[in-house]
Amino acid sequence: MPTKYDLAIIGSGGGAFAAAIRATTLGKSVVMLERGTLGGTCVNTGCVPSKALIAAADARHVAADASNRFPGIATASDTVDMPALIGGKQALVESLRGEKYADIAESYGWQVRQGDAAFAGTPDVPVLEVTRSDGSLATVEADQYLIATGSQPWAPPLEGLEETGYLTSTTAMELTEVPESLLVLGGGYVALEQAQLFARLGSKVTLLVRSRLASKEEPEVSRALEGTFADEGIRVVRRAVPTRMSRDAGGEVVVSADVAGGAHEFRADKVLVALGRSPVTDGLNLDAVGVKTGDVGEVAVTDQLRSSNPRIWAAGDATGHPEFVYVAAHHGTLVAENAFADVERSVDYARLPRVTFTGPAVGAVGITEKQVIAAGIRCDCRVLPLHHVPRALVNRDTRGFIKIVVNADTSEILGLTAVAKDAGELAAAGVHILGKTIAEVADAWAPYLTMAEGIRIAAKAFTTDPSRLSCCA
Structure with missing residues (x-):
């Protein structure tokens, strides 16, 4: 096998594959180095398995609730x-x-090697040393290198955590029994999705949240989800800071927490820690080749995704940028083009949509009301309850809202947030209305009895009381 390539990639997830595909189409030789399972987080332990289980839990929930x-x-x-x-x-x-990883790599013809890769050499002449499963070493040289090693669940230095044992978003999806009771630590998208997933499978779930649910989103999101969770029997404890974990004589996990200044204990069969993720960069020997990292180990990169070593790039979760597989894939393509096509493209997150797959889901794009005010922009907003959206009425599910955030001086749309069934599709549609005026969106075509019609109705709500609108008017 050759030992010198145009591009050597550490990792085999979405960012790695996007980079390999684009580099190959540009006529470059590529080698991909993977120490674990081909495909990275998304297909193996992230998006695909979690959303598959969420869909199954939703089907059970709908069956239980349909008669109501x-x-x-x-x-x-x-x-x-x-x-x-x-x-x-x-x-x-x-x-x-x-189908989407092994077959794709074979069809494009790049090499996939199994082994644990780490940098060696010098900043001027970096190489990779690859430790194979049998302990033997191989050296890989490349003109350019890409770090696409992803991230892993993060756990806090909580007293008793390791000794007691806990679930992560990865191990929770391997359980062979539904826990009778489950404590979830965290209030972000992983915590919210996993809490509702297990509640709908039959667990008695309690969420311990430091501030509020989905704290980075609009406050209306938190209130809507708290109402939904309460209806589904999920207990939410806010302003809760875990201080210690142990296991009692009966085998239950006990979490001691400071709740609004007072000490409380919470018990459950299992505890799921969903407090964020950390970049996987340990063991890469980045210092040896002059690659700088940040406070949590993320590779420090420019807007073009180049590291402090001009021959080494990074993509996806390893950069500390937004942890979405579609961001990683965008990164990978951008790296290949910047490295080999001299296009000097920069990452731009201004229209990046985000989705939390609860039921109802949370979808958002652009900036929030708080961010608009912080930027010194005069803000105008409308929050449209879903009982004004015909699609929600025929679905018999009016939980949620659509919120549009506008520059009051220009009527330009700056952000959209929705809590609704198919809110992800609303966020995707929102990508295309950012920058448009309220009048343009209110006058645009929208098919009747679609959830996307709600965006048009929300735009009309800036000038018209939505309760005084007829169907389609």
Whole structure:
């Protein structure tokens, strides 16, 4: 096998594959180095398996709730066959790993090597030393290098945590039994999705949240989700700071926490720690080749994703940038073009949509009301409750809202947030209305009985009381 390539990539997730595809189409030779399972986080332990289980839990929830929403419909939900559910999830993962990763690499013709890679050499002449599974070493040289090693669940230095044992978003999706009770530490998107997932599978769930649910989103999101979670029997404890973990004589996990200044104890069969993720850069020997890192180990990069070493780039979660697989994929393509096509493209997150796959979901794009005010822009906002959206009425599910944030001086749309079924699609549509005026969106075509029509109605709400609108008017 050759030992000198145009591009050597550490990792095999979304960012790595996007870079390899683009570099290959530019006629460059590529080698991909993976120490674990091909495909990275998204297909193996992240987006694909979690959303597959969320969809299954939603189907069970709908079956249990359908008779309440739709007169004349009688349904029921049985207990969950967890081994079968996990088996189906794993079959999907393996299928996609083959079709979208192994087969893709083979079709483009780049090499995938198994081994643990670390930098060696000097900043001027960096190389990779690869430790194979049998302990033997190989050296890989390249003109350019890409760090696409992703991230992993992060756990705080909480007393008793390691000794007691805990679940992460990865290990929770391998459980063969539904926990009778579950404590979830965290209030971000992973915590919210996993809490509702297990509640809908039959667990009694308590969320311990330091501030509020989805604290980076509009405050209306937190209130809407708290109401939904309360309806589904999920207990939310705010202003809770865990201080210690232990296990009692009966085997239950005990979490001691400071709640609004007072000490409390919470008990459950299992504890899921969902307090964020950290970049996987330990062991890469980055100092040896002059690659600087940040406070949590993220590779420090320019807007073009070049590290402090001009021949070494980084993409995806390893950069500390927004942790979405579509961001990683965008990064990968951008790195390949900057490295080999001299285009000097920069990353721009101004229109980056984000989705939390709760039920109802949370979708957002652009900036929030708080961010607009902090930027010194005079703000105008409208929050449209979903009972004004015909699609929500026929779905018999009016939980949620659509909020539009506007520059009051120009009527330009700066942000959109939705809590609704298919809120992700609303966020995707919102990408295309940022920068447009309220009048342009209010006068635009929108098909009746779609959730996206709600964006048009929310725009009309700036000038018209939505309760005085007829269907389509």
